Amino acid sequence: MSELTSQAIDLLKQLIETQSFSSEEDQTAQLIKTWLENHDVETKQTDYNVWAINKYFNESKPTILLNSHHDTVKPNKAYTRDPFKATVEGDKLYGLGSNDAGGCLVSLLATFVHFYDHKDLKYNLVIVASAEEESSGDKGLVSMKTVIPHIDVAIVGEPTQMNLAVSEKGLVVFDAIVKGTASHAAHPNENNAIYNCIKVLDWFKNYKFEKTSKSLGDVKMTVTQIKAGVQHNAVPAQVELVVDVRVNDAYSNEEIADLLQKESPCDSITPRGLKLNSSSIPMDHDIVKAGIAIGRGTYGSPTLSDQSVLTCPSVKLGPGLSQRSHTADEFIYVSEIEEGIEIYREILERIL
Template identity: 25%
Template sequence: MSCSPDINRLVSDLAEMIAMPSENPPGHETEVARFVARELEPLGFEIAIAEYAPDRPNISATLRNGPGPVFAFNTHMDTVPVGSGWTHEALRMTREGERLYGRGACDCKGSLASMLEAARILATSRAAWSGTLIAVFVADEEVSSQGARFYTRDCPAIDFAIIGEPTSNAVFTAHKGSLRPIVLVEGVTAHSGTPELGRNAIYDAGRLMARIEAHHGGVIRHITHPLVGNASLCVTRIGGGKADNVVPDACELLLDRRLVPGEDEEAAKTDILALLERARQEEGIVAKVIGYKPTTGGATQTAPDAPLSVAALAAASAADIARPGPFGFQGACDLVHFREAGASGVVIGPGDLANAHKPDEFVTIGELADATCIYVDIVCRLMPPVVKG
């Protein structure tokens, strides 16, 4: 079917949503969810808004159009905090030629605007496809994906899902996962005038960090995936000491372990524990994992030759995307949760990932329009109309 997005409406939708603060933390995605409901309910979508915590809602809009697969459009309603360094208003969209500036323009309210427009086009062109379309927009992707976890815990069976993230409308079929152990290094306190009477936890943490660096270089970085590259292990935070004149008896390290598709999270945890045990046996370093910081989730992939991947690549090529893919995200997103729920999924969206999370974040009007048509095209390729005999 032909696709003719309403450009003025696309731009207006994005402007309205940018003006609805949903910085995470704290999130407060309710206003965006209500906006989606107002736009899709008049078109026949069944609306459900469910909070996993106060003022932290997901919204799902379901349109049943005869027999056929269940297809989900998904992206997130939260954004990272505005931060500093902006030369444009962060929470009021600014248009300069083709560029639309504002927090969330690229990540991920641009994807949301294109998915809304695609849903409208499909709702008014029901003879062109058959099945069930769900537009599900979630909270909290930027911190720990609580919204997607909550939705997919008890969601209807979904055959196909497009996750909206800034990919310049190329097709991403895989992404890394993340694991963040909090490691406590234990020492023995003493007066700083007689440090030999204690055991300095910061010194031991330094020795442990050298082991972590060596383990990354010798083992972890050699775990690779053709689309997302190599796995990694590094220290991203450190804290210790309680007084200027006291030998510290504790030091905390935050580790960041990036997993590639095919790796098992429990195996990665076991590997880290083994690293700590070797440090104890060989150098007397006492260290233990005392918790894990929340992350977006694990790694995942959809096979490049899966029907959804093939359809997505064909749709991106038809839209003249110069490098359609398939590619893999270095970071993580909500695809993993839809994959764990049984859906085949890909990541596609307007905007350049290099602009995400930065001051003067922007998306172009052309990217919004192309994303809309790619979304519609994929649905029509995988959900053809029922032929009546």
Template identity: 35%
Template sequence: MNAGELLRDLVRIPSESGQEDAAASRVEEAMAALGWSPRRSGRNVYAFLGSGGPLLLLNSHTDTVPAGEGWTKPPLGAVVEDGKVYGRGANDAKGCVVAMLLGAAGAFASDAPKGRVCLGFTCEEEILGQGLESLVAELPRPDAAVVGEPTGLAPAVAQKGLLVLEITAKGRAAHAAHGGGVNAIEAAAHDVLALGRLSFDRSHPALGLPSLAVTQIEGGTRHNVIPDRCRLVVDVRTTPDYEPEQIVAEVGRLVKGEVVVRSQRLRSVDTDPASAIVQAALAANPGARPYGSPTLSDWIFLRGIPTVKAGPGDSRRSHTPDEYLGLGELEEGVRFYERLIRSYFERVGA
């Protein structure tokens, strides 16, 4: 099976989040052509290789963000130019899907490793929806996992989480001409400055410190009314060293407004760099250095399972016009996953 042709096929199939059916069917077809027994579960598709021994999950996603504006090539054209396949999803993450498929096929083609691999390609990653979360609930618990995202084949060993807070400052409305009232915008301004006093001292070896930013503010209705309400939105990027609850409590102590947690399910995750899966990823790409990733992915649904995030491509090309993946990068990706699978099972000594 030709990796570049399979990637081009997948890029030509539109698969924005929620519309992954046709892309999942194309993956299913490729799995069947490789002699596997694929299974479908909604818009997820998965297959097992090998029998008995530890279970390694290879996961990536079939969905993409919308094409958006600014393309000079057709976003679903899969045009090849200078050895690069152009199109939405080529880099994030259809290249990873193809490389995982053919890398696993290579690893099990002869002298198969003593262990089981589950290839699970899931939907709704770009909206952090139900794809991988529901697949994990159906599968036996993996002993280790790889999340395929464009990292230049370097293993991410930690990933920041996201905590979104709303802080509502309350005041008392009054006519601006008459004086009186309590200005909620002024109260919110005090809270914004108070958040600047929040400091973190536990630095994660791969991720450093959590970060916090006020990203939205909304208050007031008319120029002549003292506002009784002002709402702030705060984006916090967390590390495994702080539970979201701790940060929420600390914010609550600093501000006067009412703090409501909008989202805290996207927790930070990390993996011991000495673990077999990290060492296998490094053995598969000896030049690479483990690093901490600031961006979210479906890894959040694999909490507690030793996991690395690694794959061909460059995350800076994701979600941009003229997204592409080099055919050379794709071939490197295939060899990377093949070596990683072999190295992992050698290490866990199945």
């Protein structure tokens, strides 16, 4: 495993130095495909998703998906380093995508290669290095569900400090409209859309969803954007709001949409999409029990990942720290990758 770990870290350095914004992952897909093939893995590619199954895949056995993504967000303007330069200083490996989610991806790739040609496993293994995670794109993991074999459970690689996120909030974004009467600012107007918006904003601020979750807590609803008016002397006819709703596992996205459409004081409120669902895994699942047995913690995650497009039980687990994601001068500790590969291996050895 020591040599495989070193090779995985070298791959991460190559990935960092290769631009891979969402929908532009062609070059990193080729790097990953070549790396797997150099380890004698029969590898396939669908769009920019690179995937493989274990050598002795048996359709009669249940299947575990190992998944992480190789796309990145664009670097923000606060970077003081070259985001496309993989630099190691002490234990820190700097570079765009190092923490989110390159460290997770190469750790899962190394783990898959380790088990690839093992015979008589209790589970099949499928690895998917997916595209378009950061943009929730249609050609990412969601498109692979009809391509890869049926999946019974998934490990999704995102930075969790190698603790098990046994549940994850879903996301629904709404576009809402508050109407009024357009008028000249110099004339009286008792139906000013901007003033009408005050009580609407207050409603969103104070609304409480009834059902809570043991691992995910309450549904979190936040007004994140507001738009109205084009000039100083004209009262607009309407105000447009964007509302971000993080959904716990006590509700479906459809239920949240129905509730807001019935109860919100907006003139209209429309979900942009309902596909990014909450996810969870039973606490008595073999993967969870294996993680707990080696001392890993469990928690509910407020952040979204490719778990949202899966319908099977799934756990989010990976090296790195979520709070470093999308930050300037992003980095991951090399020791976190080394530990991540070892923990992935220990967990899978206990159930395979």
